[in-house]
Amino acid sequence: MFASLPLNALRAFESAARQQSFKAAAAELAVTPTAISHQIRTLETWLGMPLFERLPRRVRLTDGGERLFHSLHGALLEVAQSVDSLRPQRNASQLTVSTTPAFAALWLVPRLGRFYAVQPHIRLRLDTNCAVVDLHQDASVDLAIRYGFAPAGELHGIRLFEEHFAVYGAPAQVAQARHQTPSLISVLWHNSELYARGWEAWCTQAGEDWLKQGATIREYDDEHYALQAAIAGQGLVLASSILVSQSLASGLLQPYRAEIGVPGAGYSALCVAGRERHPPVRAFFDWLSQEAG
Known part of the structure; x- marks a missing residue:
């Protein structure tokens, strides 16, 4: 059911969308901005729609990007909290x-x-x-x-x-x-x-x-x-x-x-x-x- 989901690309997108910055997402995920850009391009190709507007010195979510971000952020937050609840030294x-x-x-x-x-x-x-x-x-x-x-x-x-x-x-x-x-x-x-x-x-x-x-x-x-x-x-x-x-x-x-x-x-x-x-x-x-x- 979930085998085809591009999880790395989704994680890169969530970070970039939350911070409105590919550079900040790269720093958070310990990769290069080029890697973040590549992951998001892969996700956009997979979805068949743009997720960001590339503006001078910044990026902005499209309407489709906004929809995906709100859904994805909530889901990842709930997963993180569930995982955290299982850790013995949380x-x-x-x-x-x-x-x-x-x-x-x-x-x-x-x-x-x-x-x-x-x-x-x-x-x-x-x-x-x-x-x-x-x-x-x-x-x-x-x-x-x-x-x-x-x-x-x-x-x-x-x-x-x-x-x-x-x-x-x-x-x-x-x-x-x-x-x-x-x-x-x-x-x-x-x-x-x-x-x-x-x-x-x-x-x-x-x-x-x-x-x-x-x-x-x-x-x-x-x-x-x-x-x-x-x-x-x-x-x-x-x-x-x-x-x-x-x-x-x-x-x-x-x-x-x-x-x-x-x-x-x-x-x-x-x-x-x-x-x-x-x-x-x-x-x-x-x-x-x-x-x-």
Whole structure:
């Protein structure tokens, strides 16, 4: 059944497609770029279709190449995990989770002690970056926690929670805002349009004319910094109900007119289909579900 499959060529293709580079694939497989090119030409001839567009200084997958890559990568990943599970000295305790710096600092890290308490054998590494990791192409990341409206697509995932945006401040700032126009803290976040019109939407709902009164607006490029500025008494912040939870619980921040909120998106935990069966990934999914309530 599998005797005619060009396995070496398929392995060369998967590496080149994942890294979008024949040279990188050659380095990974310890062969020459010419050998990689030859293997892929052989595979293209065998299939009767091109898999890559050869562009100046780079390559790009064709539509057929994309289809083959997603199928092949998932299959090889599952084979690798199955083989790894049989090895007596395997390292099955490593888990790499990708998320944003703000979510890591404000929600995940403060709760990780409870994960370590129930899973002390799992060594967790956080990969914090605002850039979206392509889980199909970066096999080093086991699981990603992402924010947004879009569905997971071909990924396996669970929805953790939905959020809304409300206004918070240090206790003294909240009390002062009832009598005079406060300074407003906002976030210049390239992954969301919520902050761009968030204050305007909140003020409209609340019937506050702070913007018309020329309130000072202080801008930060990360939610973590914005919350720290609010804690330090620099003004009121429009913040995520999820990311502000620890500051509220500790009393560092208080809501201002808690009944007023601006709709947000939500957070999901995602992985490549099939990887959720890997024990550390399954354990982390289970723990996240419990923490999210």
